[in-house]
Amino acid sequence: MNPTRSASMSPACWSIFFWVLHFFPLLIWFQLNAAAAIGNQTDHLALLKFKESISKDPYGILAFWNSTSHFCTWNGIICSRRHERVTVLNLQRYGLHGFISPHLGNLSFLRILNLQDNSFNDEIPQELGRLIRLQELMLTNNTLAGNIPTNLTSCSQLKGLYLERNNLTGKIPREIDSLRKLERLFLSTNMLTGQIPTSIGNLSSLSTLHAQENSLEGSPPEEIGHMKNLTILNISVNKLSGKLPSSLYNMSSLTKIYLTSNQFRGSLPANMFVTLPSLQQFAMAYNQMSGPIPTSVTNASKLILLDFVDNHLVGQVPSLGNLKDLQILNLAENSLGSNSNKDLEFLKLMTNCSKLRILGLTLNSLGGSLPNSIGNLSTQLESLYLGGNQIYGEIPATIGNLVHLDLLAMESNHLSGIIPTSFGKLHKIELLSLQFLDLSQNNLSGSIPQALQGISTLEYLNISFNMLDGEVPTKGVFANASAVAVIGKNKLCGGISELQLPPCPMKATKKKKRQHHKLVVVIICVVVFLLLLSSILTIYCLRKRNRKSTSNSPTIDLLSKVSYQSLYQATDGFSPSNLIGTGGFGSVYKGRLESEEGVVAIKVLNLRRTGADKSFIAECNALRNIRHRNLVKILTCCSSIDYKGQTFKALVFEYMTNGCLENWLHHGIETAEHQRTLDLRQRLTIVIDIASALHYLHIECKQPIAHCDLKPSNILLDDDLVARVGDFGLARLLSTITSLSNTSTIGIKGTIGYAPPEYGMGSEVSREGDMYSFGILMSEILTGRRPTEEMFKEGYNLHNHVRTALPDNLSQIIDPALLPREFQQTTTAATEAEIDLENPTHLHPNVNKCLLSLCRIGLACSVESPNERMNVVDVTKELNLIKKAFLADGINGGRARI
Ligand SMILES: *[C@@H]1O[C@H](CO)[C@@H](O)[C@H](O)[C@H]1NC(C)=O
Ligand SMILES: *[C@@H]1O[C@H](CO)[C@@H](O)[C@H](O)[C@H]1NC(C)=O
Ligand SMILES: *[C@@H]1O[C@H](CO)[C@@H](O)[C@H](O)[C@H]1NC(C)=O
């Protein structure tokens, strides 16, 4: 319309265009920078909020998380270089307590969140679902509760989800199939319930699924077979039941399948090892599977572990000669038979399995005799369990060729003939050699080979209930009465006196044999006399015994063992709801055992080893003989192999209804009653109880024992509040059974705060060390303060804390719960630090005196130099005097407070 106008506009347009062109990069730069500033501000705030949600940080790892430095330099943080946004937050194993702040959901660039091995509690916040770039979420080994948040399924980039060992409840969310990229899913050891959702079949990238040790139920869905990339499936120890989905057998990618301890039924398809060509480990123990072992196992050349313990399998053991990699075969507790007229044919065929370490056939119906080729089994063989079958014939001498054997159990069969002298060969290799030998309840005859006493490693020998005769050797294992069992049917003599066998008749030399007939007559007379005498004695004994029970005589008071399965049942599958404590040595569960009356405590030792039981039983026996009113009684033990082929060892104790001293001192026990804290009289009694237990362990025991880990959580209180010391001897027990492995010895030398300073410098454990722990423990009982509290650092410890307050400021350091009640109420009103405790007249002079004397003993026990510490004999003496003086005074009768 108007050319001039349009022409005059033109330069302006150009100039705008020019400016835009010129400054466009600058604009983008500004914009990016603004984003970065907002971004890093958000991250900064989110991290500070996260820090606020942490209540305990023992390593002070978050102390430097403050505004004086850029958050990208903070501990545990990695940022992207360009945008300075947090991409990794890794605070694994820093002992952090607290909850996971929902503000973490604002770290929108986060790829890896690792809070494993801490004590985060409360729920996993739904807000984590906003982390759309998250690839690894690692929350294993915390105390997280609540459900798995459904919003997590929005983290569509997630490749690894690790939620093991928490207290999660509820179901596996159906929406889990939104995690299309998920490769690893770890849900084990929680309290998840319900069925495995069918949607799980849509997780096409999943390669590892760990859901063991939960309470999942129903049968696994057929859709499970759709996961074409799954290599490891572990759903052991759940309440799953019914038949296994048939699609499972089509998952050719699977290498490991663990189904142990469920209630699966039905039989396995004959060709399963053909349709699962990659299978290396198949664990199906403790289920109710029936039918035969699938014939295709013959071709399962990749198989390393096959575990069918305690099912209802029938038929014969197929040829396993092609299984060159097989290491563990356990078929115990089934109904497998064999052609009883022949050798145990399959054993012959197994000589090709040159890597075999554990062969378990206990409690089946195997007949036949042992082939000579048993000596050609793998030289790697460590454990051979053949007990509880119908095996007859002689023990082949070739068995001596199994030079690595450390456990041989052939009890309860029909074996006859002699014990081959070749057994003595078993000790030629020094490290791994025979430690456990059970030949009891057979028909073995002849004498005990002298060679057996030469096996220096042998720690347990049971040859009872055979028809052996002659002299029992006295050296080696025979020198230890608690390690050998020789009773029943045998006609043995001699041996060490504790075995209570008759002495052996004088040896008749050849010369004498040739001599006078007179002597023969005399001998006959003597024999007749002895026979008469012994039958009279027998009758007498039988009568006497009939009055008692007819069961075991004291010499076979060996530990009655319980099975893994019965402990499993007693604790509802070691369910977290039965977990009553965890410590350095392992976890303690509450359970109800059929064989014991009432509730027991079951301590499962923490051993990450494969292998079989060795010295454990012998050591348990020794421990069980240590009995005292103030020690927790060991009822029985279990030494077995769990479903992973790993060593499982547990001790069964009396259950103590009143829990541990730790709880009484620090947490208060919540009931309707008033008197929940311990008064001075009770504390005094408890201290004396503990001292008596130590007196017994240190002085009265045949072999003195150092406890090594005395602390309030190891002191248990029974119905009558009598203190019982637990965990004694465990240090020794653990050091014997872990000596071959490299397991760390944390826990063996006590607990930080209670262990004496010299242990930290490599000193051997000692009674003096125990006295130190006792002194600290006493101070804790009196002050109510843990030696590990934050105030104790840099040379200031509980010992100094008490020492500097004596004698005049006593009332400032003792547990406020020990103060007179009316005074206590005023103190709880004020904050603890502000209490005016100047005036000691609040304490009755006698109480003051008692407390003072007790504190002094605690101090005298916990001095730094081991040689200057008070010993337990003097401690018990003094404590009893203090108690006498205290009780003589009228003020503390009944339940009245001091
Ligand atoms: C955010 O980034 C800008 C520029 O990169 C920087 O100057 C500022 O200090 C950062 N803020 C924080 C809180 O880190
Ligand atoms: C995180 O984001 C939410 C929602 O956008 C906001 O309410 C909250 O204040 C943010 N937290 C921090 C620490 O910035
Ligand atoms: C803040 O962190 C720095 C190190 O980054 C540290 O030196 C300083 O002591 C910290 N400040 C506070 C108040 O903790």
Ligand SMILES: *[C@@H]1O[C@H](CO)[C@@H](O)[C@H](O)[C@H]1NC(C)=O
């Ligand atoms: C679990 O975390 C605790 C610290 O909270 C740690 O001591 C323990 O070793 C962790 N367990 C495992 C198996 O890593």
Ligand SMILES: *[C@@H]1O[C@H](CO)[C@@H](O)[C@H](O)[C@H]1NC(C)=O
């Ligand atoms: C959880 O996800 C839903 C749906 O995506 C969303 O509406 C809700 O805000 C999320 N909750 C949190 C706390 O992020």
Ligand SMILES: *[C@@H]1O[C@H](CO)[C@@H](O)[C@H](O)[C@H]1NC(C)=O
């Ligand atoms: C798997 O995903 C498909 C499509 O995304 C859906 O139609 C199907 O219902 C899902 N399967 C299950 C078992 O959830």
Ligand SMILES: *[C@@H]1O[C@H](CO)[C@@H](O)[C@H](O)[C@H]1NC(C)=O
């Ligand atoms: C297993 O695979 C075979 C052959 O591919 C097929 O015929 C069969 O239907 C599959 N079974 C199941 C349960 O998927």
Ligand SMILES: *[C@@H]1O[C@H](CO)[C@@H](O)[C@H](O)[C@H]1NC(C)=O
């Ligand atoms: C083992 O494999 C061979 C050859 O592949 C086959 O002929 C045989 O039938 C298989 N045996 C079993 C028991 O499946």
Ligand SMILES: *[C@@H]1O[C@H](CO)[C@@H](O)[C@H](O)[C@H]1NC(C)=O
């Ligand atoms: C043992 O292995 C050899 C060679 O690999 C093989 O020829 C033989 O058949 C195998 N023996 C058995 C019993 O499987």
